[in-house]
Amino acid sequence: MNYSYYPGCTLKTKAQNLEKFALHSAQALGVNLVEQEEWQCCGAVYPLSTDEIATKLASVRSLAAARDKGESLVTLCAACHQLMKRVNHDMQTKEDMREKVNNYLQLDDNYQGESKVIHYLELLRDEIGFETLAQKVKVPLKGRKVAAYYGCLLLRPKEIMNFDDPERPTVLEDFLESLGASAIHYPYKTECCGGYLSVDKEEVVEQMVDNIIRSALEQGAEEIVTACPLCKYNLENSRLCSKGEISISYFTELLAEALDVKEA
Amino acid sequence: MQRVGVFICWCGTNISSTVNIDEVVAAVKNMPGVVYSKDYQYMCSEVGQNLVKDAIKEHNLTRVVVAACSPRMHESTFRKAAKAAGLNPYLLEIANIREHCSWVHKDKKAATQKAISLTKAAVAKAILNQPLIPGEVGVEQRALVIGGGIAGIQTALDIADAGYEVDLVEKTPSIGGKMAQLDKTFPTLDCSACILTPKMVDASMHDKINIYSYSEVEEVNGFVGNFEVVIKQKARSIDMEKCTGCGICLAKCPAKTALSEFEEGLSKRAAIYTPFPQAVPNVPVIDRETCTKFRTGKCGVCAKVCPTGAIDYEQKDERLNQKYGAIIVTTGYDLINLDSFGEYQYADHPDVITGLEFERLVNAAGPTAGKLVRPSDKKKPKKVVFIQCVGSRDKSERGKSYCSKICCMYTAKHAMLLRDKYPDCEAYVFYIDVRTAGKGFEEFQRRAVENYGVNYIKGMVGKIFPTGDKLKVNGVDALSGEVLEIDADMVVLASATQAKPGASDVGRMLSISTDRDNFFTEAHPKLRPVETHCAGIYLAGACQGPKDIPETVAQASAAAAKAIGILSKSKLVNNPCVSQVDESVCSGCLACTKMCPYEAITEKMVEQKVHGKIRRRRVAEVNAALCQGCGGCTVTCRPGAIDLKGFSNKQILAEVDAICQ
Numbered sequence: 001m002n003y004s005y006y007p008g009c010t011l012k013t014k015a016q017n018l019e020k021f022a023l024h025s026a027q028a029l030g031v032n033l034v035e036q037e038e039w040q041c042c043g044a045v046y047p048l049s050t051d052e053i054a055t056k057l058a059s060v061r062s063l064a065a066a067r068d069k070g071e072s073l074v075t076l077c078a079a080c081h082q083l084m085k086r087v088n089h090d091m092q093t094k095e096d097m098r099e100k101v102n103n104y105l106q107l108d109d110n111y112q113g114e115s116k117v118i119h120y121l122e123l124l125r126d127e128i129g130f131e132t133l134a135q136k137v138k139v140p141l142k143g144r145k146v147a148a149y150y151g152c153l154l155l156r157p158k159e160i161m162n163f164d165d166p167e168r169p170t171v172l173e174d175f176l177e178s179l180g181a182s183a184i185h186y187p188y189k190t191e192c193c194g195g196y197l198s199v200d201k202e203e204v205v206e207q208m209v210d211n212i213i214r215s216a217l218e219q220g221a222e223e224i225v226t227a228c229p230l231c232k233y234n235l236e237n238s239r240l241c242s243k244g245e246i247s248i249s250y251f252t253e254l255l256a257e258a259l260d261v262k263e264a
Numbered sequence: 265m266q267r268v269g270v271f272i273c274w275c276g277t278n279i280s281s282t283v284n285i286d287e288v289v290a291a292v293k294n295m296p297g298v299v300y301s302k303d304y305q306y307m308c309s310e311v312g313q314n315l316v317k318d319a320i321k322e323h324n325l326t327r328v329v330v331a332a333c334s335p336r337m338h339e340s341t342f343r344k345a346a347k348a349a350g351l352n353p354y355l356l357e358i359a360n361i362r363e364h365c366s367w368v369h370k371d372k373k374a375a376t377q378k379a380i381s382l383t384k385a386a387v388a389k390a391i392l393n394q395p396l397i398p399g400e401v402g403v404e405q406r407a408l409v410i411g412g413g414i415a416g417i418q419t420a421l422d423i424a425d426a427g428y429e430v431d432l433v434e435k436t437p438s439i440g441g442k443m444a445q446l447d448k449t450f451p452t453l454d455c456s457a458c459i460l461t462p463k464m465v466d467a468s469m470h471d472k473i474n475i476y477s478y479s480e481v482e483e484v485n486g487f488v489g490n491f492e493v494v495i496k497q498k499a500r501s502i503d504m505e506k507c508t509g510c511g512i513c514l515a516k517c518p519a520k521t522a523l524s525e526f527e528e529g530l531s532k533r534a535a536i537y538t539p540f541p542q543a544v545p546n547v548p549v550i551d552r553e554t555c556t557k558f559r560t561g562k563c564g565v566c567a568k569v570c571p572t573g574a575i576d577y578e579q580k581d582e583r584l585n586q587k588y589g590a591i592i593v594t595t596g597y598d599l600i601n602l603d604s605f606g607e608y609q610y611a612d613h614p615d616v617i618t619g620l621e622f623e624r625l626v627n628a629a630g631p632t633a634g635k636l637v638r639p640s641d642k643k644k645p646k647k648v649v650f651i652q653c654v655g656s657r658d659k660s661e662r663g664k665s666y667c668s669k670i671c672c673m674y675t676a677k678h679a680m681l682l683r684d685k686y687p688d689c690e691a692y693v694f695y696i697d698v699r700t701a702g703k704g705f706e707e708f709q710r711r712a713v714e715n716y717g718v719n720y721i722k723g724m725v726g727k728i729f730p731t732g733d734k735l736k737v738n739g740v741d742a743l744s745g746e747v748l749e750i751d752a753d754m755v756v757l758a759s760a761t762q763a764k765p766g767a768s769d770v771g772r773m774l775s776i777s778t779d780r781d782n783f784f785t786e787a788h789p790k791l792r793p794v795e796t797h798c799a800g801i802y803l804a805g806a807c808q809g810p811k812d813i814p815e816t817v818a819q820a821s822a823a824a825a826k827a828i829g830i831l832s833k834s835k836l837v838n839n840p841c842v843s844q845v846d847e848s849v850c851s852g853c854l855a856c857t858k859m860c861p862y863e864a865i866t867e868k869m870v871e872q873k874v875h876g877k878i879r880r881r882r883v884a885e886v887n888a889a890l891c892q893g894c895g896g897c898t899v900t901c902r903p904g905a906i907d908l909k910g911f912s913n914k915q916i917l918a919e920v921d922a923i924c925q
Binding site: 167168187 | 606
């Protein structure tokens with residue numbers, strides 16, 4: 001099965017592990033993720049300003065390219081995913097923006113939001129299926145107590161991400177269980193890590209991250225997985241993590257481990 | 265040649281602000297057949313009606329058109345006026361230039377044109393109107409009340425006290441409804457059971473009231489005065505005649521796995537059960553889903569211990585056909601499901617409860633015998649947080665846009681009861697606004713603050729974090745801007761109320777409308793609050809919208825009065841606008857009989873002379889008593905042999921022609 005794949009800048013620099021293990025695992029699962037040609041930065045947070053068109057163009061180019069190939073567009077980074085889905089939703093619902101963007105891009109075929117954007121987790125859950133995934137696991141993660149950390153971005157806004165309940169999600173826990181691990185439930189799993197505040201308000205981030213990790217530890221977690229590069233960065237730089245009380249990894253790393261393709 | 269008079273209403277500014285009345289009056293003068301026209305500010309007022317009456321007499325009008333509001337609103341008013349002036353009321357026609365025109369348009373020029381067209385169509389139709397004389401139908405002097413909560417009980421008692429038979433149908437095994445689950449009632453704090461259970465007994469002892477508990481209305485046909493209803497009595501598995509209500513079976517039943525519906529899931533009940541000890545009727549039912557006998561065939565303990573042999577495993581659902589003159593719908597409400605409010609942890613933490621669960625926890629007859637303790641560890645709480653508007657006034661897809669109305673008052677009540685039981689326990693209430701409109705309501709809520717020391721915080725809770733054995737409640741005090749963190753032992757959520765999940769099905773069965781939240785719609789929000797658009801069907805209680813007990817009871821008595829108004833008549837005037845078949849044109853295909861939703865058309869044989877020979881031929885025949893005048897048959901009829909009186913094909917086409925010309 002072929003999918004268009006949009007990596008985004010962070011996966012080529014800071015978050016190479018998120019991508020590497022995802023691609024190894026996809027191969028093992030018989031899914032062909034084809035990286036888009038000449039993709040550009042999604043624009044991070046900037047395209048969310050409602051009156052700005054130029055910053056949305058890069059996302060639309062990727063969306064239109066996937067449409068032209070007749071493939072779903074798979075994303076991996078929580079921020080890129082958020083961007084792609086929101087821009088796509090705008091293209092589907094905002095006539096004014098659709099017109100301006102198409103006037104500017106002058107594509108052979110106007111883009112009207114036809115593409116389907118799915119996160120890698122949606123690919124696992126909805127296209128492959130966690131049951132099938134469980135059957136393909138070679139090294140079950142038995143006895144591993146893993147806390148899933150969603151962050152604030154992956155599932156919100158609910159109507160547009162259309163992915164899982166943002167206040168009571170289960171997709172990562174279901175994923176972990178399918179790998180044979182024990183998923184730890186804790187109330188801070190959907191709280192914000194502080195995001196970009198780590199640039200100039202470290203003490204705020206420290207407190208927020210502290211709450212998250214403490215809550216996970218209290219419920220008996222030994223490690224945390226996340227789908228977001230920035231969440232991982234903030235969690236890793238925490239006091240508790242530096243002291244070695246818990247380790248943070250991308251969910252794809254555990255996937256590769258369970259499928260026994262980590263070293264591939 | 266008909267002499268038509270046209271009367272144009274301004275409806276204050278309702279019509280005149282969007283429709284240029286002068287232009288309409290000028291246009292009307294040139295319409296064919298019109299000999300008189302007049303405009304007035306309020307045509308429905310006495311002065312306005314007199315204008316119509318006087319003009320009919322003075323100008324010898326033979327047809328009248330009133331261009332005003334919807335015929336639903338004032339057709340009957342103007343028909344009465346026409347009748348008073350000696351004109352057959354069915355010669356009067358309404359042009360709806362308010363609901364269909366001025367209210368829905370902004371462009372005055374276009375709206376004026378549309379008002380002229382609508383009036384022209386009405387004039388064209390009126391010219392072809394024929395005088396009609398309504399017949400009479402008898403009235404079945406018996407009422408049906410659907411739903412046995414306080415609304416249904418009060419309605420049934422009022423109708424029965426007026427001397428009419430009432431059947432009260434309740435879905436669950438006992439009447440009593442939500443009120444039976446409550447502990448105290450605001451604003452007087454009298455015990456709910458003490459004021460409700462005597463009414464339940466009154467209803468069951470009343471010789472004019474039949475209670476069909478554990479039953480549902482399955483089918484409704486007919487019309488005002490003559491509804492034909494099928495009631496399904498679900499198999500109780502108990503012989504109601506033999507059962508004495510001793511309760512031995514409940515105690516001995518070994519299958520105590522089901523969560524008690526009455527206790528809001530806070531305790532378990534046996535498979536054979538009465539919802540609560542004061543249930544009416546005090547006869548248990550067997551829940552066949554959890555009963556061991558029904559699941560595996562083994563057990564039968566209840567049958568062995570029953571001293572009167574009342575247990576009947578073979579019992580089947582029974583259907584009962586009954587006729588009624590009036591129906592009152594009192595099906596009540598539910599609380600919304602809180603699963604989508606994950607931030608409040610309701611589904612994941614036992615100490616986060618709803619207001620209704622709190623009622624059971626403080627109730628002397630509840631699962632803790634009235635001892636207020638945390639469901640998780642049965643410990644006494646030291647800090648309790650109440651969160652109001654959970655899902656109410658919330659336009660997102662998980663909530664309801666309306667105010668649930670009862671929560672401000674019951675939360676104040678809960679906080680007072682808590683502080684009364686445990687003066688050392690702190691109570692915090694998070695609110696958006698405190699709404700206490702009602703007699704004695706504001707004083708009641710102020711008592712909670714001033715005498716009981718309940719901490720009211722204007723602001724919402726963002727999230728609850730279960731931490732250790734506490735519930736860390738993170739909220740904001742919107743007045744100070746301070747972010748608060750309260751280590752609570754229990755959290756009580758004032759969940760939004762909603763219409764019963766089956767309300768829209770009930771609505772369809774009764775042909776009454778529901779609003780976008782599935783509450784039943786009254787005929788007029790101010791002037792006909794307990795009637796529906798279906799004659800003879802009335803509403804009371806929270807099935808029409810969120811309501812407290814005083815309002816529910818008032819509405820129940822109002823609905824009863826309306827129903828008594830129907831039942832007290834021996835005959836009702838029926839609608840003369842029914843279908844009629846032109847036998848000379850009817851081809852006898854009988855397509856109309858299949859189409860008719862009221863089974864009002866049947867076939868009959870007629871004898872006809874064709875070229876001197878007598879031939880027998882099949883034609884359709886309409887039973888005028890059953891016909892509801894929907895007009896479905898007229899468009900089904902291929903040769904055009906059926907006409908609806910008052911809405912004949914010729915009349916409808918005349919309207920279309922008038923608009924298109």
